[in-house]
Amino acid sequence: MNCGPTGQREDRAGNLISGPGPILMGILNVTPDSFSDGGEFFDPDGAVDRAATLLDEGAQILDIGGESTRPGSDPVSPEEELRRVLPVVHGILATRPEAIVSIDTYRASTAEAALDAGALIVNDVTALSDPGMVSLVAERGSPVVLMHMRGEPKSMQRDPRYEDVAREVREFLAYRAEHAVCAGAKEDNVILDPGLGFGKTLEHNLALLNRLDSLVELGFPVLVGASRKSFLGKISGGGPKDRLFGTVAANLLAYERGATLFRVHDVRANKEALEVAAAIRGA
Numbered sequence: 001m002n003c004g005p006t007g008q009r010e011d012r013a014g015n016l017i018s019g020p021g022p023i024l025m026g027i028l029n030v031t032p033d034s035f036s037d038g039g040e041f042f043d044p045d046g047a048v049d050r051a052a053t054l055l056d057e058g059a060q061i062l063d064i065g066g067e068s069t070r071p072g073s074d075p076v077s078p079e080e081e082l083r084r085v086l087p088v089v090h091g092i093l094a095t096r097p098e099a100i101v102s103i104d105t106y107r108a109s110t111a112e113a114a115l116d117a118g119a120l121i122v123n124d125v126t127a128l129s130d131p132g133m134v135s136l137v138a139e140r141g142s143p144v145v146l147m148h149m150r151g152e153p154k155s156m157q158r159d160p161r162y163e164d165v166a167r168e169v170r171e172f173l174a175y176r177a178e179h180a181v182c183a184g185a186k187e188d189n190v191i192l193d194p195g196l197g198f199g200k201t202l203e204h205n206l207a208l209l210n211r212l213d214s215l216v217e218l219g220f221p222v223l224v225g226a227s228r229k230s231f232l233g234k235i236s237g238g239g240p241k242d243r244l245f246g247t248v249a250a251n252l253l254a255y256e257r258g259a260t261l262f263r264v265h266d267v268r269a270n271k272e273a274l275e276v277a278a279a280i281r282g283a
Contacts, residue, residue, distance in 0.1 A: 026265075028047060064089060173193075200231075223260075
């Protein structure tokens with residue numbers, strides 16, 4: 001793999017996430033059962049081809065996941081997760097060594113193997129629930145996404161309740177960010193994700209987007225993952241692949257509220273819309 005010194009690549013990832021954005025993270029689910037594109041890119045060769053398309057459309061980060069976290073999903077074994085993701089990480093970096101790869105996992109063992117294979121970012125939907133994850137990202141100097149989730153995927157959408165969802169999510173992520181930094185993670189490497197759709201109703205998701213600036217005020221980059229989520233369908237109708245315009249609308253509002261990273265299935269449309277928004281903001 002001819003991708004230059006590891007330190008240079010890690011610096012590039014760190015410099016990217018600390019920039020003003022917008023930064024597009026392309027979703028690559030190497031699963032048979034993800035809510036929107038499950039099975040489409042389960043074959044490693046198909047996944048590598050899809051990665052090339054996402055990069056060509058303007059994705060600055062590729063987020064690779066080997067376990068579905070859709071509502072009602074069951075976990076897979078660590079061995080199966082690695083079997084799914086490692087060939088894809090290797091294949092992408094063999095053909096596109098410039099790619100910045102994120103591994104979407106809550107297991108330290110999977111994250112470590114992916115980082116060894118050339119991934120640079122860890123996207124943890126459980127905000128470091130695995131005790132080994134925080135020491136891993138601290139030791140490697142890896143950027144890490146800390147996401148809020150109420151419960152677990154199997155049951156998270158069974159009547160989730162909050163007194164004040166924006167305040168409670170903010171407090172949780174502030175606590176987890178402090179935990180990461182106190183354990184040795186670089187403060188500049190911590191990214192916060194409010195976890196839209198993860199143990200939230202339509203009203204909770206809308207409140208989080210509307211009050212996203214309160215999360216931005218913590219001083220960490222904020223990532224939003226609204227892409228094709230079911231709460232958008234509850235507003236405008238249609239299945240997952242009919243929610244592009246709703247996704248763009250949510251991301252534009254999130255950008256206006258201060259988010260800088262956007263995890264999306266449809267890179268080109270979101271990139272163009274956010275570039276126009278950034279140009280208007282800078283005019």
